[in-house]
Amino acid sequence: MRIATWNVNSVNARLETVLKWIEEASPDVACFQEIKCVDEKFPAEAFERLGYNVAVHGQKSYNGVAMLSKTPLEDVRRGLPGEDEDDHARYIEAVVSGPQPVRVASIYLPNGNPITTDKFAYKLRWMERLNAHARDLLALEEPLALVGDYNVIPETRDADRPDAWVGDALFQPQSRGAFRALKWLGLTDAFMEIDGAPETYTFWDYQAGAWQRNNGIRIDHALLSPQAADKLIGCVVHRDVRGWEKPSDHVPVVVEFDL
Numbered sequence: 001m002r003i004a005t006w007n008v009n010s011v012n013a014r015l016e017t018v019l020k021w022i023e024e025a026s027p028d029v030a031c032f033q034e035i036k037c038v039d040e041k042f043p044a045e046a047f048e049r050l051g052y053n054v055a056v057h058g059q060k061s062y063n064g065v066a067m068l069s070k071t072p073l074e075d076v077r078r079g080l081p082g083e084d085e086d087d088h089a090r091y092i093e094a095v096v097s098g099p100q101p102v103r104v105a106s107i108y109l110p111n112g113n114p115i116t117t118d119k120f121a122y123k124l125r126w127m128e129r130l131n132a133h134a135r136d137l138l139a140l141e142e143p144l145a146l147v148g149d150y151n152v153i154p155e156t157r158d159a160d161r162p163d164a165w166v167g168d169a170l171f172q173p174q175s176r177g178a179f180r181a182l183k184w185l186g187l188t189d190a191f192m193e194i195d196g197a198p199e200t201y202t203f204w205d206y207q208a209g210a211w212q213r214n215n216g217i218r219i220d221h222a223l224l225s226p227q228a229a230d231k232l233i234g235c236v237v238h239r240d241v242r243g244w245e246k247p248s249d250h251v252p253v254v255v256e257f258d259l
Contacts (some may be wrong), residue, residue, distance in 0.1 A: 160201065
């Protein structure tokens with residue numbers, strides 16, 4: 001089974017590019033972030049024609065997450081528990097059916113900038129809620145993949161120019177500490193487990209020739225329960241997609257399991 005995560009930066013604006021990659025890569029599951037549309041505007045039919053079941057948790061113009069699967073999606077949850085007044089569409093979770101069911105979540109963690117505003121406090125609260133929910137899911141002792149745009153640069157090695165991010169919410173000690181706390185629950189960072197190659201990034205800004213100079217950061221992650229990590233056999237960052245026409249500023253990350 002191959003599970004992909006990709007912040008598509010507006011699924012309708014980049015639909016041709018997204019469909020091209022889905023057809024070529026043919027992941028069993030694809031988790032999208034920042035779809036930037038309400039459920040009704042998500043181009044579900046285009047993906048259904050390619051053989052995918054679709055679940056969406058959208059929001060007008062902002063945020064939004066979705067999940068595609070070649071097998072039925074069951075037990076779908078829309079929204080992260082823990083804060084009833086939070087109306088941001090940033091989390092969708094489902095059980096991917098099959099001989100070995102896998103619980104998968106598509107995560108679009110808050111950016112948190114500027115750090116002097118409530119946006120950063122919201123980011124940290126959201127991470128606390130994710131930690132609590134992940135703890136509950138781990139208690140189920142089943143294959144679990146928490147994938148998505150975490151908006152966290154875990155270590156200095158995950159940025160081409162770490163000094164440039166010192167004042168950014170993505171690289172604050174509190175953000176990085178909350179990410180470590182998630183892993184300390186017993187989750188495995190798929191990329192670091194399989195590859196960990198330096199200068200491997202998943203995001204490049206559109207400005208200042210960042211892509212051409214590989215001035216990027218690694219903020220799209222796949223965290224796995226022990227039951228999923230035991231079956232992990234691959235993790236590939238599809239870097240070339242950033243060079244396609246009308247690309248997202250993120251690229252897909254594909255995690256493979258022997259299930």
